[in-house]
């Protein structure tokens with residue numbers, strides 16, 4: 001770790017995102033205020049198109065806010081990302097993993113792909129040290145280290161998702177942003193991956209922002225919930241409070257819909 005827990009602070013002030021212009025303009029994220037640190041365990045839920053991914057992508061600089069300010073350590077993220085040194089410094093601390101596990105270069109083995117951020121962001125050069133770090137992260141994620149010699153098409157979806165996590169976690173960020181990282185996985189694999197993320201985040205004391213559709217996944221891994229609808233944060237609070245005493249009708253709808261359609265185990269997790 002490069003800094004003490006108290007050193008990390010990321011804030012969003014009235015951050016909004018519009019896409020398109022004129023009559024085609026849609027507001028993907030209505031002005032939102034948010035604060036994240038190395039202790040955050042924030043779950044973000046909402047139906048498809050509610051703005052969850054856009055919110056996450058703005059934090060990592062993949063989208064630019066239409067208005068408002070995202071700042072890290074008192075300096076705007078746009079500023080951090082405007083220079084190579086700033087980009088490296090920011091990405092050392094804030095990492096993003098998406099559902100899209102096709103993001104791996106098909107011509108590179110996982111050893112090559114996962115070692116790129118280690119080399120660029122952490123300056124690790126020696127093959128031996130890279131090997132050791134990769135073995136350690138594989139161990140943490142219950143990945144067979146011999147799979148590092150394989151290409152993306154040679155592993156299962158669950159393994160590829162864990163390699164995507166490995167590529168971010170090997171950097172040892174202070175904040176990990178997960179965007180639908182288990183949604184495409186088989187239910188039996190989902191639980192295992194969630195457990196691994198939860199354990200790793202706790203062990204390495206990093207903050208987590210976890211975006212997902214599935215209520216059990218979010219409630220299992222987060223202590224605080226943010227509920228989004230049509231780009232607006234309609235409810236936020238401690239997980240227990242939001243799940244047991246939802247204040248907004250949409251949150252109630254979301255919970256009811258889930259409980260109605262879920263298995264007994266899931267109902268338990270959501271209650």
Ligand SMILES: Nc1ncnc2c1ncn2[C@@H]1O[C@H](COP(=O)(O)OP(=O)(O)OP(=O)(O)O)[C@@H](O)[C@H]1O
Pocket residue numbers: 019020026027028046047048049050051052053054055213
């Ligand atoms: N690059 C883009 N250009 C135009 N519109 C976009 C773009 N990205 C997202 N949107 C729109 O912004 C809105 C919010 O999308 P976003 O992907 O953030 O929602 P989401 O809650 O993450 O949805 P899902 O759960 O399906 O991933 C949607 O109406 C979407 O169509």
